[in-house]
Amino acid sequence: MFIRQISVFDNPLGRALCCLFLNRNKCKSFAGLMMGQVKKILVTGGASGIGAAICRRMSDRNSHFLLHTRANQAGLEKTIRDIERNGGRANAEFADLAVKGAARSLVQRAKELLGGLDVLVANAGYALKTPITEVSDEDFEKAHATISRSFFELATAAIPYLEKSDCGRIVGISAFGPHVWRTKVTPFAATSAAKASMEVTAKALALQLAPSGITVNLIAPGFVKKDKDAHVAISQETLNKLVAEVPMGRVAEPEEIASAVAFCASSEASYITGQVIHVNGGLV
Numbered sequence: 001m002f003i004r005q006i007s008v009f010d011n012p013l014g015r016a017l018c019c020l021f022l023n024r025n026k027c028k029s030f031a032g033l034m035m036g037q038v039k040k041i042l043v044t045g046g047a048s049g050i051g052a053a054i055c056r057r058m059s060d061r062n063s064h065f066l067l068h069t070r071a072n073q074a075g076l077e078k079t080i081r082d083i084e085r086n087g088g089r090a091n092a093e094f095a096d097l098a099v100k101g102a103a104r105s106l107v108q109r110a111k112e113l114l115g116g117l118d119v120l121v122a123n124a125g126y127a128l129k130t131p132i133t134e135v136s137d138e139d140f141e142k143a144h145a146t147i148s149r150s151f152f153e154l155a156t157a158a159i160p161y162l163e164k165s166d167c168g169r170i171v172g173i174s175a176f177g178p179h180v181w182r183t184k185v186t187p188f189a190a191t192s193a194a195k196a197s198m199e200v201t202a203k204a205l206a207l208q209l210a211p212s213g214i215t216v217n218l219i220a221p222g223f224v225k226k227d228k229d230a231h232v233a234i235s236q237e238t239l240n241k242l243v244a245e246v247p248m249g250r251v252a253e254p255e256e257i258a259s260a261v262a263f264c265a266s267s268e269a270s271y272i273t274g275q276v277i278h279v280n281g282g283l284v
Contacts, residue, residue, distance in 0.1 A: 037062065037166070040114040041265075042107065044068040044097065044154070045124030047075030048227045050173060053254035054121055055079050057262045061087030066110040068093050068124065075227075097124055098145040103153035107161070117161035119265045122151045122172040122198075125191070132189035140190050147194035152201050155216070159209070168214035169265045173257070174199055176222045176280050184245055185283075186238070195220075199276055206274030215273035217264045222280025223251040247282030 039062055045051040046067035052075065055065060065083055067090055069076045080090040091113045095102045110117050125147045128139060155170050162168030177192030178199060199218055206216035223242060243251060260279050263269055 039063050039118045040110070040116050041119040041121065042066045042068070042110040042114075042117060042158070043121040043123060044106070044150075046079050047072035050221065050224060050254045050257045051123040052079045052082070053258035054123060054261050055090075056082050056086070057255065057258040058265065059083040059086040059088035063088035064114050065090040066093055066106075066113055067091070068095060068106055070094065070096050070124070097150035098142055100145070100149070101153070103150040104157040107154060107157035111161055116164060117158055118165040118167055119169045119171070120154060120158045120162070121261060121265070122154050122170070124150070125173065125195075127175070127177075127188045128191045129186050129188055130190065132187075135190045143190040143194040144197065147191060148197035148201065151198045155201070155205055159214070162214050163212055167267050168212070170202070170205065170214065170216040171261050171264045172198060172202055172218045173261075174218040174220040174276055176220055176278070176283055179220065179278070180283055182245070185242060203274045210273055213270070215264070215269065217269070217272060217274070218276045219257060219260045219264065220276050220278045220280065221252060221257045222246060222278075222283045224257060225251050225253055245283065246280070250281065252279060252281060
């Protein structure tokens with residue numbers, strides 16, 4: 001007689017029960033598991049590069065995105081098509097995050113369009129290679145407004161909605177700039193200073209939000225491959241020289257950064273918070 005050994009993992013109900021009782025921090029909502037609850041995701045800078053890769057990586061039939069860009073409509077439309085191809089849904093919103101209050105308004109739009117928020121991905125930013133002694137007051141202020149202040153606005157505005165989520169996550173994109181200071185590596189001083197401020201803000205948020213189960217983490221990429229025809233802060237010749245400083249001898253693919261973001265946004269990262277995770281090929 002053949003007797004089949006049955007595991008609780010052989011059916012959705014068994015898997016859901018195990019998830020619920022073995023790790024409540026990972027899956028607080030039994031109903032959400034059984035009903036295929038839609039994950040509501042806000043991604044800034046979603047029209048190209050890392051942002052677009054994040055959307056492709058995280059999209060499936062149980063995802064609904066609000067995608068932001070400042071002005072890249074064609075890129076955003078392409079990202080939306082990619083999301084829909086994966087079975088997800090997406091709305092678009094245009095805003096200049098350097099404008100005070102714009103980031104808070106973006107979160108409010110996410111609440112209106114998505115019905116809430118589970119994951120905030122603060123990706124929008126840029127790199128300014130101007131030497132620090134040549135940076136104007138206006139450029140320095142713009143860097144902090146676009147990067148660090150907008151992150152503060154996004155995160156603090158999102159907290160009330162993330163507190164209602166079964167798996168509230170804040171993931172920001174920092175950079176290698178605040179951590180790598182060598183004569184052979186372009187420092188991007190003004191924007192690196194803004195990223196450093198962003199990292200401190202993230203750690204403060206992580207500490208305060210930890211009891212609620214909301215996690216706050218940052219990904220710090222090294223040099224990343226740009227989209228064709230995308231704006232680049234440094235020439236290809238300079239980039240080739242910089243790559244020689246990377247132990248792995250190459251730039252990252254945007255998808256490699258997106259995978260780290262997707263992990264931090266998942267239930268599998270429920271005990272990771274307040275961290276800056278470096279995805280840089282060993283650049284130190």
